[in-house]
Amino acid sequence: MSVTVVGSVALDTVDTPSGENIEGLGGAATFFSLAAANYTDVNLVGVIGTDFPKEHIDLLASKGINLEGLEQVEGKTFRWKGHYHDDLNVRDTLETHLNVFEHFEPKLPQVAQDAPYLFCGNAHPAIQMMTLEQSNHKFVALDTMNLWIDIAHDELTDILKKIDCLIINDEEVIQLTQDHNLIRATRKIQEMGPKIICTKKGEHGCLLFHGDQIFSAPAYPMMEVVDPTGAGDSFAGGFMGYIAQQDDTSFNTLKKAVIHGSAVASHLCSQFGPDGLTKINKDDIEARVQEFAELVKF
Amino acid sequence: MSVTVVGSVALDTVDTPSGENIEGLGGAATFFSLAAANYTDVNLVGVIGTDFPKEHIDLLASKGINLEGLEQVEGKTFRWKGHYHDDLNVRDTLETHLNVFEHFEPKLPQVAQDAPYLFCGNAHPAIQMMTLEQSNHKFVALDTMNLWIDIAHDELTDILKKIDCLIINDEEVIQLTQDHNLIRATRKIQEMGPKIICTKKGEHGCLLFHGDQIFSAPAYPMMEVVDPTGAGDSFAGGFMGYIAQQDDTSFNTLKKAVIHGSAVASHLCSQFGPDGLTKINKDDIEARVQEFAELVKF
Numbered sequence: 001m002s003v004t005v006v007g008s009v010a011l012d013t014v015d016t017p018s019g020e021n022i023e024g025l026g027g028a029a030t031f032f033s034l035a036a037a038n039y040t041d042v043n044l045v046g047v048i049g050t051d052f053p054k055e056h057i058d059l060l061a062s063k064g065i066n067l068e069g070l071e072q073v074e075g076k077t078f079r080w081k082g083h084y085h086d087d088l089n090v091r092d093t094l095e096t097h098l099n100v101f102e103h104f105e106p107k108l109p110q111v112a113q114d115a116p117y118l119f120c121g122n123a124h125p126a127i128q129m130m131t132l133e134q135s136n137h138k139f140v141a142l143d144t145m146n147l148w149i150d151i152a153h154d155e156l157t158d159i160l161k162k163i164d165c166l167i168i169n170d171e172e173v174i175q176l177t178q179d180h181n182l183i184r185a186t187r188k189i190q191e192m193g194p195k196i197i198c199t200k201k202g203e204h205g206c207l208l209f210h211g212d213q214i215f216s217a218p219a220y221p222m223m224e225v226v227d228p229t230g231a232g233d234s235f236a237g238g239f240m241g242y243i244a245q246q247d248d249t250s251f252n253t254l255k256k257a258v259i260h261g262s263a264v265a266s267h268l269c270s271q272f273g274p275d276g277l278t279k280i281n282k283d284d285i286e287a288r289v290q291e292f293a294e295l296v297k298f
Numbered sequence: 299m300s301v302t303v304v305g306s307v308a309l310d311t312v313d314t315p316s317g318e319n320i321e322g323l324g325g326a327a328t329f330f331s332l333a334a335a336n337y338t339d340v341n342l343v344g345v346i347g348t349d350f351p352k353e354h355i356d357l358l359a360s361k362g363i364n365l366e367g368l369e370q371v372e373g374k375t376f377r378w379k380g381h382y383h384d385d386l387n388v389r390d391t392l393e394t395h396l397n398v399f400e401h402f403e404p405k406l407p408q409v410a411q412d413a414p415y416l417f418c419g420n421a422h423p424a425i426q427m428m429t430l431e432q433s434n435h436k437f438v439a440l441d442t443m444n445l446w447i448d449i450a451h452d453e454l455t456d457i458l459k460k461i462d463c464l465i466i467n468d469e470e471v472i473q474l475t476q477d478h479n480l481i482r483a484t485r486k487i488q489e490m491g492p493k494i495i496c497t498k499k500g501e502h503g504c505l506l507f508h509g510d511q512i513f514s515a516p517a518y519p520m521m522e523v524v525d526p527t528g529a530g531d532s533f534a535g536g537f538m539g540y541i542a543q544q545d546d547t548s549f550n551t552l553k554k555a556v557i558h559g560s561a562v563a564s565h566l567c568s569q570f571g572p573d574g575l576t577k578i579n580k581d582d583i584e585a586r587v588q589e590f591a592e593l594v595k596f
Contacts, residue, residue: 218514
């Protein structure tokens with residue numbers, strides 16, 4: 001089954017302890033699509049400016065990603081600039097220029113509307129709601145961020161009632177619930193709507209809550225994280241791609257989906273920009289999934 | 299095979315979001331012994347003052363712990379007072395009165411010297427070295443803390459060369475190596491001596507490094523952590539107790555030992571003081587170990 005992603009397409013400039021990457025291909029919808037394309041058909045819905053390099057479009061197209069919903073409008077593409085500390089869990093946003101993304105209103109082509117699986121990338125909850133209303137999905141997952149928890153709390157609460165799955169990081173779980181116990185806090189978010197929650201913990205892995213059940217996935221042990229930008233969206237892409245491929249949302253399938261998401265995200269972090277995703281194939285992912293299995297076996 | 303632990307025996311006063319516990323039985327050697335006694339014969343070596351309640355001695359003895367090495371001297375028992383925040387990962391030490399522990403010099407009775415497995419609880423590395431020199435162990439694990447990394451760095455470095463296994467938390471790994479990548483940092487500590495390292499990550503579980511191999515153990519998902527005091531020592535007790543019981547230090551056995559340590563520590567955290575350890579039996583531990591297996595299965 002196919003999956004649709006709606007979200008940002010960006011040009012990212014980052015420096016990390018491993019070096020820097022200037023105006024690399026980035027954005028939630030980009031990372032998601034490149035990850036999910038390993039599993040199934042992907043429809044990307046987003047917006048770019050007239051300055052967007054053609055080579056990036058060619059790259060996405062070469063991966064079989066359907067770009068019918070990638071609107072190109074007058075103006076500049078969304079740009080983000082960030083600095084990562086020696087502790088890569090800490091990053092400073094140096095510049096954010098929303099540019100054409102500021103007035104983005106998603107318009108889903110028919111094929112994107114009809115995809116059974118939908119991922120709403122991080123955006124204002126109002127934009128995510130516009131996406132939901134156009135879609136004929138049977139399963140929808142959503143990402144959010146600290147900013148929306150802060151300034152669009154009510155709209156976020158509204159959309160939480162309408163989704164199947166929330167993909168969120170541990171700090172956001174605590175921020176949203178004001179509860180420091182991650183297990184209890186995630187349970188509280190389940191009561192707000194989504195019965196399935198992936199609580200991402202960065203270098204500590206991910207917890208999957210599926211109704212009453214919990215699955216704990218490890219992180220892949222990496223001696224060097226080159227660039228974590230897009231790790232969350234790559235995780236979401238591997239996760240949703242696998243679910244869409246299997247066309248199943250049982251606990252067993254979702255556990256495997258979390259491992260696939262983690263495997264794909266670990267590849268992403270090993271290089272700058274999307275290179276860690278574009279230079280791997282299905283065998284690389286499968287080998288990494290096996291490493292995850294070995295890592296927790298006792 | 300039997301195990302010897304050398305370390306503090308204390309009276310702990312704590313307040314946590316769940317309530318408070320005044321002058322409860324505490325100390326590294328106490329928690330370790332109560333955990334390890336589920337698996338094998340335990341020799342406790344430590345010191346208490348004349349004020350130490352007889353009921354605590356009776357409790358330890360009732361668990362079959364050999365107290366020949368528990369010296370009682372004129373003066374007061376070691377006391378510690380702490381406050382835990384809503385985020386239980388953060389605690390403030392309000393008072394530390396070393397009392398009779400200040401001039402503690404471990405004297406291992408013959409049976410403690412001859413135990414094949416030895417655990418040096420958190421203490422000044424010079425005290426730990428005195429312990430090592432008296433022991434005829436074939437496998438020794440050691441705990442330490444931020445204070446010794448800071449003020450006794452050289453002595454700590456010396457003893458690291460002489461041990462088989464270091465049990466340490468993630469913040470201490472970073473402090474000791476000045477490297478924020480936990481995997482790379484732990485590898486650096488392996489180069490300093492111990493080929494086996496348990497890097498504890500609190501609510502995120504534990505990583506076991508065994509030569510080139512890595513095992514990732516999850517934390518038990520707890521909706522309420524009542525009192526984490528002694529969790530690390532209980533982990534060490536379950537870990538070393540299991541190893542001593544199996545009389546084997548292969549990677550496979552150590553992986554199971556980490557899970558047993560985690561299982562015991564999760565029981566400990568569910569009640570104040572040592573109650574979580576004293577009120578469980580082998581079946582409770584085995585049931586928890588099975589829950590850990592379910593938690594990571596995919």
